[in-house]
Amino acid sequence: MTTVDEPSAPPEEQPGAPSAAPPGEQPGERTGERSDERPIGFGRMKRKEDPRFVRGKGRYVDDVKLPGMLHGAVLRSPFAHARIVSVDTSAAEAHPKVKAVITGETLAGLGLAWMPTLSMDTQAVLATDKARFQGQEVAFVVAEDHYAARDAIELIDVEYEPLDPVVDARHALDPDAPVIRDDLEGRTDNHIFEWEAGDKAATDEVFARADVVVEQTMLYPRVHPAPLETCGCVASMDPVDGKLTLYATTQAPHAHRTLYALVAGLPEHKIRVVAPDIGGGFGNKVGIYPGYVCAIVGSIVTGRPVKWMEDRSENLMSTSFARDYHMTGEIAATRDGRILGVRVKVLADHGAFNSTAQPTKYPAGFFHIFTGSYDIEAAHCEVTGVYTNKAPGGVAYACSFRVTEAVYLIERMVDCLAAELGADPAELRMRNLLRPEQFPYENKTGWTYDSGDYPACLRKALDLAGYEELRKEQSEKRARGQLMGIGLSFFTETVGAGPRKHMDILGLGMADGCELRVHPTGKAVVRLSVQTQGQGHETTFAQIVAEELGIPPEDIDVVHGDTDQTPFGLGTYGSRSTPVSGAAAAVVARKVRDKARIIAGAMLEVSPDDLEWTKGRWSVKGDPAMTTTIQEIALAAHGALELPEGVEGHLEATTVYNPPNLTYPFGAYVCVVDVDPGTGVVKVRRFVAVDDCGTRINPMIIEGQVHGGLADGVGMALMEIIGFDEDGNCLSGSFMDYLLPTALEVPAWELDHTVTPSPHHPIGAKGIGESATVGSPPAVVNAVLDAIGVRHADMPLTPGRVWQALNQGGVEAPQ
Amino acid sequence: MRITVNVNGEDHTREVEPRHLLVRFLRDDLDLTGTHWGCDTSNCGTCVVLMDGEPVKSCTVLAVMAAGHEIRTVEGLAGTAGGDQLDPVQQGFIEEHGLQCGFCTPGMMLTGRALLDRNPDPSEQEIREAISGQLCRCTGYLNIVRSIQWAAKKQAESAAAATAAPTAAPAATLAGGQS
Amino acid sequence: MQVPASFDYQRAQSVDEALELLRRHGEEARVVAGGHSLLPMMKLRLAGPELLVDINELHELDYIEVVGDELRVGALTRHRALLESELVGRHFPIVHDAEKVIADPPVRNRGTIGGSLCQADPSEDLSAVCGALHARTVIRGAAGERIVPMADFHRGPYETAVGVGEMLVEVRIPVRPGAGSAYEKVERKAGDWAVAAAGVALTLREGRIADAGVGLAAVGAGALELPAVQDLLDGREPSEALYEEAGRLASEHCSPVTDSRGSAEYKRHLAGELTRRALRRAVARAGAAVEREA
Structure with missing residues (x-):
């Protein structure tokens, strides 16, 4: 691996930024990236959370054990589409260890059989009328122990009347397709929504005058985030004071609290959601699943805490999947390789309930950033959303609200165009990339890209990969009958949702709160609304506050994951922690610093205007001996010092950060593969990733985020798919069939970076959590197709599918 | 069944059902929650512990099968020096x-x-x-x-x-x- | 997490005790050793034996030794022991080839050769290896031992020659001079079951192939030994043309089905391609053995 030390450029100070960095502090002088010292601020720093994890002392939901706790299990439909004729629970109820059996009918009596989804649809908690996908929740058993609960669900006798299922989204709108959502009044088809972005007329115009138009249909298959920890919760309703405490695998504890208040009619101040350590999320733990609601009802019914943890099959078959986008792209260009326009039609398979988690105004998420990183004249997309008899979901797996699909589309289309023109994919990209002077750049579908130097990033990746030599090696190998492929991808993300006037989920604006309190002895506690699932928030947020206040990160406690202890905010997904909450942490620290300045003025008996800040202290301008540290100020703030009029004691602040724009991380990836022509087996030999996430808070953590996302990309490109047979049976209900890469399928990642800070973000950071998952799949696919000389084949490129593509020039979309 | 399993150098005796999985025995009976589980088909390896010094997937070992054997979990990693x-x-x-x-x-x-x-x-x-x-x-x-x-x-x-x-x-x- | 239904458990202290338990409980009893096939099936509640007879303490079934002109492997021998056995590697490199790609290291620490063969999964690797090696199985019951050639051991998918009240106790593989063998497997990722695999074992006598064995995995039942290919090879001088012909025959003599691992057509192709590759390596190894032994 290569890392290159490069001082981060200072963030441009924009009038819109909530607080400008104080003069005298050059961000370029921030702790060097190679330092293994303990930085007071940004820099490589070991994670604060690791000591408990390496000792096995992490506390995950399934580790929670409460006195008197009972155990729940869900009975699920074996059919993809079936009318429920009857549910006989008598044998289960007779089981000596069973405390309650809950059915759809029980819930209907409580008005809880249906719950709102994050896309303003409704979803069955327990099926009352029909099962609409295989694995749908039908009944819930509460028993004294886990074994008894699992035994008892076997004793429930459900009579089903199987119905024809809708499995292939391409037939969901056929006139004779069975209507899945007959629960919705007046519903006569499986259509959910139509959505478009861009300028249709302008796009048609550029296509009409283009020398070359290339069209390609592609499926981004249904995949699953599959965090190693499945979803689950422990619900504990205190029967005396009516307070519900829910320990849950959630990436968005506050949003969940509000939703439970809406679903269950519980007063919101009587709900406490605790997200303890989370064993990976990747978007799988954003939504509310029926099991959580069942556990809550179970606790209400029994008066005892109830634990429910999915097994792996339940996780893969019923919880939020990702993608399932059938896309037809068209790209228009001049003969000499200037891209003029892009047109896309998408058929989006949302499963049986429209429960995707994305900002309300964007039913296709942020797919309309499909113009990618290129300077094009016009673009237009149309997205049709449909119901099918499959598990609900769609936005998950580090997708940045469907930027994944958008990047895959454009990066495949550019390679298709290169093939058509006989152009080198690197040259074609370089020719069409946005130029640095075009930023801030308004693309043709409504996004304002904040900053970037794209050509420099691509050049760096090509140099690191040794692109010219690789092409030479490839042609030599080809002459010997060996298949080697080089695949590129250049991606632009749009993350950090988002400005509240444009972005909300169920009416909740996507701004996030933050609270910072400095204790009398100069130690601090910062409280966040976002929820780490492994991203290292306890470290990076301490570093952000440390950077702003000069208090060592070790002295800053980061509190998150408990709605009773933290301010409101929408949680961690869509790479929004650093862009939104990270900004909030910087802003709140600056507020504290401003207050400290007033107190320091009182301490030093000078006007605050005469003070200047250097990291960790206020000093009198021109007289550095007259100085006081943030720790001394904290003590004075809590002490007997007479404070200026209007200044309250103590040293603390709160803020709510409403981002003025999204942030636009980007990167250039190069993948090198070898393909065995006799078997179709693909070996990913090298993977070079040059990322730009703006200001780098903790390079070690950033690299870790990139590594993980690259492995996701290899997995999706080569092996992952949630498949179905024609009856709607899920073919990927365990890790025997839902394949995830091991250490043997991935190479030693080669990383580098560029730094173009976001001008509107207080510290210039753009977010990194999903860049590699978004950017890597097309690089791998492009590499494989480059090796076998085929224009397109859908993922996953398993050996059989590669062999078929190689020998037949194409391969059917997988199911 | 009554079994004695040596975990991290200490004998633990418990009454268990034959179907009790080793991973659940460690977590539920001994409160050693550092051993996690992530699947049902012995694919993910999240539940790996050492049995007589060698890695095994504790979701696919019955607690009764571990009786008389030495198990080492993450909680037994520190402190050996x-x-x-x-x-x-x-x-x-x-x-x-x-x-x-x-x-x-x-x-x-x-x-x-x-x-x-x-x-x-x-x-x-x-x-x-x-x-x-x-x-x-x-x-x-x-x-x-x-x-x-x-x-x-x-x-x-x-x-x-x-x-x-x-x-x-x-x-x-x-x-x-x-x- | 998924958990099995209730069952009784007995830890056998001797083979005789195990046999007695199996006889007494009939179809409702199952032997458990590594458990990596059986326990997941029980968790899915696709298998529900009333009694598990644990043979993990029967160390008398855990051995690898050469007796006369046979390698004898106890049924309780773990995959890892096979992989690490220098004796096995010297005589039967095909076993090491296969063991490197059977499941994964922790599973190989528990899983046994007996369990692999008795699972009788048509995708299982060691069965094809044993088929190619013309191995013989030793089945013990109350009436004593009987010897069943590998070709007759599998009676169909998930069905073996082991009767009620019987156990597989040993696998015997002939040790021959001038032997070479190899195993070729395509899997979608490490630890996956084979998409298709081919094992070849043979000896070289005066430059000609003898004792040829070819076994395929994951391409339908009945391919653990392919007499047609074996007959083709025996007595012939190795050549690329011969490998081509053998591969063609192998792909004809199997019955793969389309599934998520690949199409029938692809698997049929692999049967030929992997047979050719295994044959090439087996011949090269046999050649080296001839030189070494000379």
């Missing part, structure tokens, strides 16, 4: 950012420990093969490999220091005898 000191593998995972969400980490560290016990200087490929029965969704594996390499190097240095120290000690004794 005395006190509460982290095992070099644990330290390696911190140093090289070998973990993110921490869920696969106990199993990965135990496999790393078992590997180094048999092969103190493994190649990158040998490390990748050793952990190939265990999934990680966060790290992309590279830093896990580096963590185990860090531990190998650390152990080698400690061993070198330990062999250097005894030679120093007799020399001092000899010098003392001469005086």
Whole structure:
């Protein structure tokens, strides 16, 4: 691996930024990236959370054990589409260890059989009328122990009347397709929504005058985030004071609290959601699943805490999947390789309930950033959303609200165009990339890209990969009958949702709160609304506050994951922690610093205007001996010092950060593969990733985020798919069939970076959590197709599918 | 059934059903929740513990089958060198950012420990093969490999220091005898 | 997590005790060793034996030794022991080839050769290896031992020649001079079951192939030994043309089905391609053995 030390450029100070960095502090002088010292601020720093994890002392939901706790299990439909004729629970109820059996009918009596989804649809908690996908929740058993609960669900006798299922989204709108959502009044088809972005007329115009138009249909298959920890919760309703405490695998504890208040009619101040350590999320733990609601009802019914943890099959078959986008792209260009326009039609398979988690105004998420990183004249997309008899979901797996699909589309289309023109994919990209002077750049579908130097990033990746030599090696190998492929991808993300006037989920604006309190002895506690699932928030947020206040990160406690202890905010997904909450942490620290300045003025008996800040202290301008540290100020703030009029004691602040724009991380990836022509087996030999996430808070953590996302990309490109047979049976209900890469399928990642800070973000950071998952799949696919000389084949490129593509020039979309 | 299992050097006797899985025995009966589980088909390796020194998937071992055997879990990794000191593998995972969400980490560290016990200087490929029965969704594996390499190097240095120290000690004794 | 239904458990202290338990409980009893096939099936509640007879303490079934002109492997021998056995590697490199790609290291620490063969999964690797090696199985019951050639051991998918009250106790593989063998497997990822695999074992006598064995995995039942290919090879001088012909025959003599691992057509192709590759390596190894032994 290569890392290159490069001082981060200072963030441009924009009038819109909530607080400008104080003069005298050059961000370029921030702790060097190679330092293994303990930085007071940004820099490589070991994670604060690791000591408990390496000792096995992490506390995950399934580790929670409460006195008197009972155990729940869900009975699920074996059919993809079936009318429920009857549910006989008598044998289960007779089981000596069973405390309650809950059915759809029980819930209907409580008005809880249906719950709102994050896309303003409704979803069955327990099926009352029909099962609409295989694995749908039908009944819930509460028993004294886990074994008894699992035994008892076997004793429930459900009579089903199987119905024809809708499995292939391409037939969901056929006139004779069975209507899945007959629960919705007046519903006569499986259509959910139509959505478009861009300028249709302008796009048609550029296509009409283009020398070359290339069209390609592609499926981004249904995949699953599959965090190693499945979803689950422990619900504990205190029967005396009516307070519900829910320990849950959630990436968005506050949003969940509000939703439970809406679903269950519980007063919101009587709900406490605790997200303890989370064993990976990747978007799988954003939504509310029926099991959580069942556990809550179970606790209400029994008066005892109830634990429910999915097994792996339940996780893969019923919880939020990702993608399932059938896309037809068209790209228009001049003969000499200037891209003029892009047109896309998408058929989006949302499963049986429209429960995707994305900002309300964007039913296709942020797919309309499909113009990618290129300077094009016009673009237009149309997205049709449909119901099918499959598990609900769609936005998950580090997708940045469907930027994944958008990047895959454009990066495949550019390679298709290169093939058509006989152009080198690197040259074609370089020719069409946005130029640095075009930023801030308004693309043709409504996004304002904040900053970037794209050509420099691509050049760096090509140099690191040794692109010219690789092409030479490839042609030599080809002459010997060996298949080697080089695949590129250049991606632009749009993350950090988002400005509240444009972005909300169920009416909740996507701004996030933050609270910072400095204790009398100069130690601090910062409280966040976002929820780490492994991203290292306890470290990076301490570093952000440390950077702003000069208090060592070790002295800053980061509190998150408990709605009773933290301010409101929408949680961690869509790479929004650093862009939104990270900004909030910087802003709140600056507020504290401003207050400290007033107190320091009182301490030093000078006007605050005469003070200047250097990291960790206020000093009198021109007289550095007259100085006081943030720790001394904290003590004075809590002490007997007479404070200026209007200044309250103590040293603390709160803020709510409403981002003025999204942030636009980007990167250039190069993948090198070898393909065995006799078997179709693909070996990913090298993977070079040059990322730009703006200001780098903790390079070690950033690299870790990139590594993980690259492995996701290899997995999706080569092996992952949630498949179905024609009856709607899920073919990927365990890790025997839902394949995830091991250490043997991935190479030693080669990383580098560029730094173009976001001008509107207080510290210039753009977010990194999903860049590699978004950017890597097309690089791998492009590499494989480059090796076998085929224009397109859908993922996953398993050996059989590669062999078929190689020998037949194409391969059917997988199911 | 009444069984006695030696876990982290201590005998634990419990009454269990034959169907009780070792992973649940450790977690539910002994409160050793550092061992996690992530699937039902022995694919993910999250539940790896050492049984008589070798990695096994504890979701696919019955507690009754472990009776009379020695089990080592993540809770038994630290302190073998005395006190509460982290095992070099644990330290390696911190140093090289070998973990993110921490869920696969106990199993990965135990496999790393078992590997180094048999092969103190493994190649990158040998490390990748050793952990190939265990999934990680966060790290992309590279830093896990580096963590185990860090531990190998650390152990080698400690061993070198330990062999250097005894030679120093007799020399001092000899010098003392001469005086 | 998924958990099995209730059952009784007995830890056998001797083979005779195990046999007695199996006889007494009939179809409702199952032997458990590594458990990596059986326990997941029980968790899915696709298998529900009333009694598990644990043979993990029967160390008398855990051995690898050469007796006369046979390698004898106890049924309780773990995959890992096979992989690490220098004796096995010297005589039967095909076993090491296969063991490197069977499941994963922790599973190989528990899983046994007996369990692999008795699972009788058509995708299982060691069955094809044993088929190619013309191995014989030793089945013990109350009436004593009987020897069943590998070709007759599998009676169909998930069905073996082991009767009620019987156990597989040993696998015997002929040791021959001038032997070479190899195993080629395509899998979608490490630890996956084979998409298709081919094992070849043979000897070279005066430059000609003898004792040829070819076994395929994951391409339908009945391919653990392919007499047609074996007959083709025996007595012939190795050549690329011969490998081509053998591969063609192998792909004809199997019955793969399309599934998520690949299409029938692809698997049929692999049967030929992997047979050719295994044959090439087996011949090269046999050649080296001839030189070494000379």
